[in-house]
Amino acid sequence: MSSEKTAAPASPASPASSAPADGRPVLEYPCGDAPAPGTVREIVPGLLWLRMPMPFALSHINLWAVRDGGGWAAFDAGLQTSETTTAWRDLFAGGGALADGLTRLFVTHMHPDHIGMAGWLTRKFGCRLWMTRLEYLNCRVLAADTGREAPEDGVRFYRRAGWDDNAIEAYRARFGGFGKFVHALPDSYRRLRDGELLQIGAHQWRVVVGNGHSPEHACFYSEALKILISGDQILPRISSNVSVFPTEPDADPMGDWLASLAKLRREVPDDVLVLPAHNEPFRGLHARIGHLERSQHAALDRLRQALGAPKRAVDVFGELFSRPIGAEPGLLGMATGESIAHLNYLLHRGEAVMETDDDGIAWYRAA
Structure with a gap:
């Protein structure tokens, strides 16, 4: 069952401003202004920064290209839109920065802004x-939902979270929209594995897999270049959405996410330049990881306090998010999924219990 999520990776908990706030690390942004669509900025010799537009509040995605023999290896693809297509055509045109064409395409994960x-x-x-593998296969499954009616499992999932009739009606109307921004996938792929070493052009890159934001998210680390292509697994100014979806209602993505942050700290040195999918390239990986961990644990502490009395998933938005959550379907869906991710984290660790009432509504309280 696809969710209504299309491209926005930012959690509703993300700060509205990019200016440092109390407790947030001051990161270095050494690469200057982002390139306009259809142009590039060289990060180091043979590694280019591309930026593609998106028609959302989060208005862009960063892509990367590495010189690979007689052409370029690209990292992520952008949404399927006419604007993205135009930008790619400009890059491939005679005299364009990628006129030599692509040798292969690496995709960090299955969200439409990355695989479209x-x-x-x-x-x-x-x-x-x-x-x-999990990213490719999950994308195939979600794309196959295009045009389907919303399944009853999904309706029950959001009813259980506390959605009213209007929100359920919007869910039914929006269901199956995942494939709108995704070109038909190729029927075969080359599987990436955690820890795999890849020779891309002149340098070796190691695959570092993380979880929580998506099922099997691939980052790419070059020790020689001291560069990490991080996708959505680590972002400098916003936090990635970590949600539970109707397909796996008992999942613990928050536990996976926190474990993946710790793994990145262990396996990737602090002196790398991080190339994220959104915002700007930055230095300060370990400081950013530490801030994200502290923020998540602070949110969990607030949730523990709130569960002194029984709450539904929609009742704990105020404890978790830095902005009001209204009826806008996309934001409501992300906030609900992320609330359940926090609640499931406590359930899995025996810190909360959940009971379902006669109307099928789930109520959570401290254990």
Whole structure:
């Protein structure tokens, strides 16, 4: 069952301002202004920064290209939109920065802003799509939901969270929209594995897999270049959405997310330049990880206090998020999924219990 999520990776808990607030680390942003769509900025010799537009509140995604033999290996693909297509065509045109074409395409994970143009690019250049197994297969499943009616499992999931009839009606109307921004995927791919070493052009890159934001998210670390292509697994100014969805209502993505942050700290040194999917390249990886961990644990502490009395998932938004959550379907869906992720984290650790009433509504309280 696909969710209504399309491209926005930012948690509702993300700060509205990019200016440092109390307790937030001051990161370094050494790469200057972002390139306009259809142009590039060189980060180091043979590694280019591309930026593609998105028609959302989060208005962009960063993509990367690494010189790979006679062409370029691209990292992520952008949404399937006419604006993204135009930007790619400008890059591939004679005299464009990527006029030599693509040798292969690496995709960090299955969200449409990352995989949307993958089918178009791989077919255009006859090149292979490289991604992890769970990301590829989950994307195929969600794309297959396009045009389906909302399943009753999904309706029950959001009813149980406390949604009213209007919100359920909006869910039914929006269901199956995942494939809107995703070109038909190639029918085969090259599987990426955690810890795998890849020779891309002149340098070796190691695959570092994380979880929580998506099922099997791939980051790419070059020790020689001291660069980490982080996708959505670590972002400098916003936090990634970590949600439970109707397909796996008992999941513990928050536990996976916190474990993945600790793994990144262990496996990737602090002196790297981080190339994220959103915002700007930055230095200060370990400080950013520490801030994200502290923020998540502070939110969990507030939730523990709130569960002194029984609460539904929709009743704890105030404890978790830095902005009001209204009736806008996309934001409500992300906030609900993330609330359940926090609640499931406590359930899995025996710190909370959940009881379902006669109307099918789930009520949570401290154990």
